[in-house]
Amino acid sequence: MFTDVQSFITEYKNEAIATQRLLDALADDSLRQKATKDGRPLGQIAWHLAQACEILAPAGLTVPHPEKDSPHPAYASTIAQAYKTAADAILETAQARLTDALLAETIEQFGRKMTKGYLLYLFLKHEIHHRGQLTVLMRIAGLPIAGVYGPSKEEWERFGMEAPAY
DSSP states (O other), X not given: OOOSHHHHHHHXXXXXXXXXXXXXXXXXXXXXXXXXXXXXXXXXXXXXHXXXXXXXXXXXXXXXXXXXXXXXXXXXXXXXXXXXHHHHHHHHHHHHHOOHHHHTOEEEXXXXXXXXXXXXXXXXXXXXXXXXXXXXXXXXXXXXOOOSSSXXXXXXXXTTOOOOOO
């Protein structure tokens, strides 16, 4: 849970950079990639990341974003740009409108009471969850993966090292 605005801004900025690196690596033909026959395609999960900022409205962060039920675009660059626009707007709006005191206010979201600071925390965890799905589908599609919390297989190779065996 976030109790101060600057902590959210710092954490979200880092997570948004990691997400953006992955979205920038998507290819148009990879957007149809699924892990299972009835699974969500990579493009839908990536587009959901650009749409998800709607979750933040009860916390006072209303920013422009793609409509919730809109289909994902055919171009990976469109998805990446939409995410960047939304992420930048979240950071700017959080800086301008949120206060530490506001984060302690209680709201109702997802059928339960929580603080606005907890909603920001859930939003961040939501993004991390879907980013994990994204990396799996990217790997299946044969796309290079950017390391998030450490080097990816491809990054180890660029360092001239063998990736650790697990």
